[in-house]
Amino acid sequence: MGLKGHWYRGGTSKCWLFDARDVALHAPTREEIPALLSAAFGAADARQLDGVGGGTSTTSKAAVVWATPGGEADLDYLFAQVGIGDPTVELGSNCGNCATAIALFAVQSGIVPVRDGMTKVRMHHLTSGAVLTGTVPTPGGRIPKSGLARVPGSTAAGVPVNLSFHSPWGKSTGSVLPTGNVVDQLQVNGKTLTATMVDAGAPAVLLPAEEAGVDLSSMTDNLAAQLPTLIAARASAGLIMGLRKPEDPPQNAVPKVGVVAPAGDYIAADGTTITADSHDIRVRMLSMLSPHPAIGLTSAVAVALAASLPSSVVANAAGQPSTGAGSPRVVRIGTPAGVITADIISDDNGTVSEVALHRAARHIATADIDVAQPAELSA
Known part of the structure; x- marks a missing residue:
């Protein structure tokens, strides 16, 4: 046909x-x-x-x-x-x-x-x-x-x-913070991982790279050793965020799962060096069951919104204050493909009302x- x-x-x-x-x-x-x-x-x-x-x-x-x-x-x-x-x-x-x-x-x-x-x-x-x-x-x-x-x-x-x-955010779970907390502790494969779980752009669980055993000084490896931990973290977060029931099998697409680290020099996927002064935070996400070659935009929105939440995993790694009421802020995200920027726009109450990204098609x-x-x- x-x-x-x-x-x-x-x-x-x-x-x-x-x-x-x-x-x-x-x-x-x-x-x-x-x-x-x-x-x-x-x-x-x-x-x-x-x-x-x-x-x-x-x-x-x-x-x-x-x-x-x-x-x-x-x-x-x-x-x-x-x-x-x-x-x-x-x-x-x-x-x-x-x-x-x-x-x-x-x-x-x-x-x-x-x-x-x-x-x-x-x-x-x-x-x-x-x-x-x-x-x-x-x-x-x-x-x-x-x-x-x-x-x-x-x-x-x-x-x-x-x-x-x-x-409004929280389209999948009903809240920008599905657990009500900026940070939670996940028990994954015998490890305790600090996690920020947000629902903005897409539901996502974001982990400190160091705790997950991921070295972001290079983004060229396939994370084979860390994949079991990251996949298990996704499965655990899916339950906690209410995205699936205990009897449901884990999904490979939601929630998004990624690791974050403070800005630093790193080797991009194409072998070039990305310098620490070019970005505010380093991020690596999974796409289905393998590392994303760049970053999905819905994941970038989740990262950007998490950056605006004081004491979140992302905000702590970025080391920057949250977006002020009525003021825009640009977050530069270092990814395996290079640096992308997200414009975070807040209303007069300081609530993030829009995240904008500059793309091409x-x-x-x-x-x-x-x-x-x-x-x-x-x-």
């Missing part, structure tokens, strides 16, 4: 975007969408050889988009993290990099009419209820086909997209995907 798809790079991820009307031809209900995407990506094979998946967590992503003219947002979208060597598809998380691509897709496909100057795209994430805004430059009311913006972790330039995550291809026959979709 043929499924029309649009292939985009958003930030440091590649994402296949699908118009909901095309998806409905083969998957009329939301419950049928995971099987369709699994087959289209060839998810059951670790190489994803018979599908359009890229064989890594950052290139095995999809989103289904519904135009919602006249609604709260310009569009609804469902983000899917597609399995690799596993036919399952997780719909429980969000992806800011893919949302960056969706914003550009909405402008290029006519979902949102372009304006002279800048065109804003309001996007409603169906799973969490979060609303994001992607702002795309459209000088003279022209639809951009290419751009000169670059982001760490990619080489080709793209169209600049400013992506904003808006409060580019259209790669539009294709008719030859998906496995229906008899194979349930396999």
Whole structure:
């Protein structure tokens, strides 16, 4: 069967975007969408050889988009993290990099009419209820086909997209601090780990790198020795944050899990040296079951918001005061791909109301995907 798809790079991820009307031809209900995407990506094979998946967590992503003219947002979208060597598809998380691509897709496909100057795209994430805004430059009311913006972790330039995550937070758990505490203690594999668990952008558990046994002076290793501890921390945090019940199996996508350390010279994934004066904090996140090559944007939002909470794991590592009432603050996050910045904007009460990131997106291809026959979709 043929499924029309649009292939985009958003930030440091590649994402296949699908118009909901095309998806409905083969998957009329939301419950049928995971099987369709699994087959289209060839998810059951670790190489994803018979599908359009890229064989890594950052290139095995999809989103289904519904135009919602006249609604709260310009569009609804469902983000899917597609399995690799596993036919399952997780719909429980969000992806800011893919949302960056969706914003550009909405402008290029006519979902949102372009304006002279800048065109804003309001996007409603169906799973969490979060609303994001992607702002795309459209000088003279022209639809951009290419751009000169670059982001760490990619080489080709793209169209600049400013992506904003808006409060209220706590969309997945009901609170920005699901446990009610800025820090908690996790018992993991015989270790006691200090953890800050936040729900902003995405639910995330953030740990001191030193306690987790991770050396962030280099971000080139695969963390094989530390993965069991980090995966166990995710499973434990998922229970404590109310993201799953004891009888439910742990998820690989939520909560996000990462380690943080104070600024310091480090070796990036490409072998270059990132100096301590270029960033405020070093961060390494997991993506599914392996280290993220950069950082997911929803994770960056969680890190940025945690940085604004006094005495959090992130704030202690950054060694900086929290955002003052009504004042913006920039947090520079050192990642394996380089340094990204997050603008933290607070209201007059000092509550973080927006986190904005500067990204880039580019259209790669539009294709008719030859998906496995229906008899194979349930396999």
